[in-house]
Every structure is written in structure tokens, then in C-alpha cells.
Amino acid sequence: MTEALQSSEEIKTYFLQNQIAFEETLLEEAVTVKDKINEILAVGNIDLVTNAHKVVRYIIDGQEEDLKFFAKQEGIAWATHSIELSFKLEWIQAIRRTLWTFLQQYDQAAPSEVAFDFFAMEKDINTRVDTFLNTFFISYSTYKDSLILAHRQLVESLSVPIIPISTSVSILPLIGSVDSFRAEIIEEKVLTEVSISRIQTLILDLSGIVELEPEVIHHIMKIINGSAMMGCQSIITGLRAEVVRKMVSLGLLFAPKTKTLGTLQQALKEYLAI
Numbered sequence: 001m002t003e004a005l006q007s008s009e010e011i012k013t014y015f016l017q018n019q020i021a022f023e024e025t026l027l028e029e030a031v032t033v034k035d036k037i038n039e040i041l042a043v044g045n046i047d048l049v050t051n052a053h054k055v056v057r058y059i060i061d062g063q064e065e066d067l068k069f070f071a072k073q074e075g076i077a078w079a080t081h082s083i084e085l086s087f088k089l090e091w092i093q094a095i096r097r098t099l100w101t102f103l104q105q106y107d108q109a110a111p112s113e114v115a116f117d118f119f120a121m122e123k124d125i126n127t128r129v130d131t132f133l134n135t136f137f138i139s140y141s142t143y144k145d146s147l148i149l150a151h152r153q154l155v156e157s158l159s160v161p162i163i164p165i166s167t168s169v170s171i172l173p174l175i176g177s178v179d180s181f182r183a184e185i186i187e188e189k190v191l192t193e194v195s196i197s198r199i200q201t202l203i204l205d206l207s208g209i210v211e212l213e214p215e216v217i218h219h220i221m222k223i224i225n226g227s228a229m230m231g232c233q234s235i236i237t238g239l240r241a242e243v244v245r246k247m248v249s250l251g252l253l254f255a256p257k258t259k260t261l262g263t264l265q266q267a268l269k270e271y272l273a274i
Contacts, residue, residue, distance in 0.1 A: 029094035044081035059128045075139025168200035175208030183219035205264040207238025236260045
């Protein structure tokens with residue numbers, strides 16, 4: 001424990017004796033957050049007031065490892081429930097200001113022989129508050145990135161639903177919007193699956209897509225050509241008139257050996273019969 005905080009037990013006692021006044025001052029300082037306390041408690045089971053007392057206790061005691069661990073936990077909780085970071089920043093700054101208000105009151109009330117060195121105290125207190133903030137934000141960002149990555153991997157997996165209908169025939173129904181990013185994922189996963197599963201016929205059903213950008217059409221062509229190089233024939237079904245018109249106007253045509261059918265039902269009837 002540093003010399004500046006050698007009277008931490010007395011300071012803690014002072015804060016405990018003035019706990020209600022501390023909370024009132026804290027809420028006055030946190031102008032925006034005070035109206036969100038119940039909402040944050042309901043959404044993430046995060047009790048801001050109780051946690052504020054815990055942070056203050058760790059700061060006064062100089063329990064830096066406990067302070068960092070708690071900050072990491074808080075970062076994960078806020079990232080998990082996607083609570084606005086501006087609320088956390090305002091809350092910690094309110095804790096900082098309130099903490100200094102009560103330290104000043106303690107200093108004024110304490111006998112002169114136990115008064116602390118203000119400059120040393122300022123360094124200790126503010127360093128620990130900053131440590132909490134930095135650890136919190138690093139934890140928040142790291143966990144948020146992991147959530148985003150997991151979500152993206154899930155989306156990528158769901159974006160390429162290759163459905164086997166026999167040992168050699170599979171269907172890839174494309175639904176919704178297909179941008180260049182999703183098209184790259186589709187291309188990579190389809191070619192990988194064709195190679196691993198030895199798919200001989202791949203039915204690409206495009207009936208669920210209203211519009212295809214030129215870049216996306218090029219990716220589909222690469223899927224067709226790449227699959228053909230591995231001995232897999234591509235069947236295109238469900239091309240909408242608007243898509244066909246755009247392809248014709250841009251001079252984009254599928255490879256001559258690519259077979260097209262009007263509907264997925266036609267393809268299923270033909271290739272299931274085979």
C-alpha cells in the first residue's frame with residue numbers, strides 16, 4: 001500500500017458512514033446514466049450503484065489485480081448485452097468526481113496529523129481509475145470482436161446451405177441479398193465442398209434472388225468454372241427475367257456447357273429420376 005493511501009482503513013470507514021450521501025452525489029454527477037440504471041439492471045443484471053462501491057473499495061485499498069479482474073468482467077458483461085459505452089464512460093467519470101469530492105471532505109474533517117499528501121494521492125487514485133477504464137475497454141473490445149467473429153462464421157455457414165439430395169447431386173439455394181462479400185464466401189465454400197464431397201452435379205437455384213450485381217455474376221461464373229474443373233456439372237435454375245436482361249445487356253453469359261432450367265422442381269424431377 002502506498003504512503004499516500006496509508007490511511008485506507010479510515011477512508012473506507014468514512015465512505016461506509018457516508019454511503020447514502022455518496023450514492024446521492026454520484027447520481028447527481030451521472031446526469032444521463034441515472035435514468036438508465038433500472039434499464040441496465042434489467043438488460044444485463046448489472047447493478048451500477050453496487051458496482052460503484054466495489055470499484056471505490058478496490059481503488060482505495062490499492063487492490064489493482066482485483067480492480068483489473070472486475071473491469072474485465074464488466075467489459076464482457078457490457079459487450080454481451082450491447083450496452084452503450086457512453087453510459088459506462090459517464091458512470092466511471094462520475095465515480096471519479098464523486099470519489100474526489102468525498103476524499104476532500106475526509107481530508108478537511110481529518111486531524112492534521114493524518115492528512116494525506118494530495119499529489120501522491122492524486123497519482124494513486126487517478127492511475128487506478130484509468131487502469132479500470134483501460135482494462136474495461138480492452139475487455140469489451142476483445143469480447144465484442146469474438147462475438148462478431150462467431151456471428152460472422154455462423155452467417156457464413158448459413159449463407160451457403162449446400163443440401164445433398166443424393167450421393168452425387170447437391171442443391172445450393174441462394175436466398176436474399178448477395179453482395180460481393182457474401183459471393184466470395186459462397187465461392188470459397190462451394191468449391192471446397194465440391195472437392196471434399198465429390199459432388200458431380202450442383203444445382204444452383206437463384207429463384208430467391210431478385211437482383212444480381214455484375215461482380216456477383218462473375219463469382220457465380222467462377223463457381224461454375226471451378227466446379228467444372230473438378231468434374232462437377234452446374235445446373236442453374238430460377239433465373240428471373242430482370243437478372244437475365246441485366247446479364248444480356250452487360251454481355252455476361254454462362255459457359256456453353258452450363259445447363260439452365262426454369263425451376264428447381266424441373267431439376268429435381270430430372271436429376272432425382274436419374
